[in-house]
Amino acid sequence: MTPINPDPLSGEDPPGGGGEEEEGGAGWSWGSKVPVKVLKAHSDAITAARLCCNDRCILSCSSDCSAILWDVESFQPLRTFTGVHSRTITECALIPYSNRMVTVSWDKKMVAWDLETGHVLWQMKLDGLLTSCSCSADGRLLVCAVDPQNSVYICSASSGQMLHHISNHHRSTITQCCFDPQSQRVASVSADKSIKLWDLQAQTTTVSISSNHGNVISDCCFNSNGHFLCTASWDKTLKLWDLQGGQFRSQGGTTLQRGHEGSVSCCVLSADDALLVSGSYDRTMALWDVSSLSRTLVLKGHTDWVTDVSLSADRKLVASSSKVSSSLRFLHDKTVRIWDVENMEEIPEIKQRKSAEGTGIQILKRPLEIDTRRPSTMDGFLDV
Numbered sequence: 001m002t003p004i005n006p007d008p009l010s011g012e013d014p015p016g017g018g019g020e021e022e023e024g025g026a027g028w029s030w031g032s033k034v035p036v037k038v039l040k041a042h043s044d045a046i047t048a049a050r051l052c053c054n055d056r057c058i059l060s061c062s063s064d065c066s067a068i069l070w071d072v073e074s075f076q077p078l079r080t081f082t083g084v085h086s087r088t089i090t091e092c093a094l095i096p097y098s099n100r101m102v103t104v105s106w107d108k109k110m111v112a113w114d115l116e117t118g119h120v121l122w123q124m125k126l127d128g129l130l131t132s133c134s135c136s137a138d139g140r141l142l143v144c145a146v147d148p149q150n151s152v153y154i155c156s157a158s159s160g161q162m163l164h165h166i167s168n169h170h171r172s173t174i175t176q177c178c179f180d181p182q183s184q185r186v187a188s189v190s191a192d193k194s195i196k197l198w199d200l201q202a203q204t205t206t207v208s209i210s211s212n213h214g215n216v217i218s219d220c221c222f223n224s225n226g227h228f229l230c231t232a233s234w235d236k237t238l239k240l241w242d243l244q245g246g247q248f249r250s251q252g253g254t255t256l257q258r259g260h261e262g263s264v265s266c267c268v269l270s271a272d273d274a275l276l277v278s279g280s281y282d283r284t285m286a287l288w289d290v291s292s293l294s295r296t297l298v299l300k301g302h303t304d305w306v307t308d309v310s311l312s313a314d315r316k317l318v319a320s321s322s323k324v325s326s327s328l329r330f331l332h333d334k335t336v337r338i339w340d341v342e343n344m345e346e347i348p349e350i351k352q353r354k355s356a357e358g359t360g361i362q363i364l365k366r367p368l369e370i371d372t373r374r375p376s377t378m379d380g381f382l383d384v
Helices: 348-357
Strands: 036-039 046-052 057-062 067-071 077-081 089-095 100-105 109-114 120-125 129-135 141-147 151-156 162-166 174-179 185-190 194-199 204-210 217-222 228-233 238-242 254-256 264-269 275-280 284-289 294-300 306-311 317-322 336-340
Touching (some): 046 089, 046 317, 057 089, 057 336, 100 129, 109 129, 141 174, 151 185, 185 217, 194 217, 228 264, 284 306, 284 317
Parallel strands (some): 089 129, 174 217
Antiparallel strands (some): 036 336, 046 057, 057 067, 089 100, 100 109, 109 120, 129 141, 151 162, 174 185, 185 194, 194 204, 217 228, 228 238, 275 284, 306 317
């Protein structure tokens, strides 16, 4: 019999796989400390899962060459986007202030889709495998990374017209690229363990960091005002970089300790900068209290690598995705999971730990005035 996980801060499914056997449309699985719902429809590894549409939907994409829009309330697929890509879709991005999204793939295509109709709005083919994409917060621009050229392309979100091409931006594969909240800079991270910030107005790299990560940097995300960047790495750590103060030039990044036992694959910060969620090849997600830089909860249930994590705006839901399980013992992953973490502060062990650790150093102090225009939704989109 599988022993019960002794970690009191783990939101692990109970022995036997928790809600793994439940299909979409059923209710929450309450067998663990954190309610979880398992969504199944993809036939291969899921590469991304993003809460969207005012957190009423999740958009996922997969190595099965499809993307799916899910309804969070019913746990059912609303629409499947397929028939265009011929290889793994590596990432999908919602385009704010519209009913559109974009997918990129190893087939070298970037494709814009209408979420309501499922129709292709435009597509273009670039000169390499597309490894990442992101949309600016104002909905005007898209950025994607190309391998093996290690290049970055920036184009119009409405038409796909190419605006900038940054060739040989890194020395190795670019694993993630994203805009800052002000849509003024593009951050990129790479297998070469470097971090770069490219300024759209100056059209040049303004910050280049040879990080003290010990392995590939797999993901990055900005905090709400763009002053801090969080990086995730295959060296099993996460780091916070103070881009405004510049302390990283002499001190490097601030490392978040004792987080994962495997390579960290993804990270996301909440809109209020209070919560950080990371996913790992150790098959877990870790929730971090940013004020104290401490891990508060571990979510367990995936049976293979966690490939992506997403947070709802109110911090009540975590969405995660996983690859295909290669173990004969676990045959059920390639799932999206929704975790209800609204009441995690009521778990006695978390109360006790937070009380013992206090308020910490408040590394991400927010200014009095912050640009909160960071939509993760398509305003007005509901019915599909």
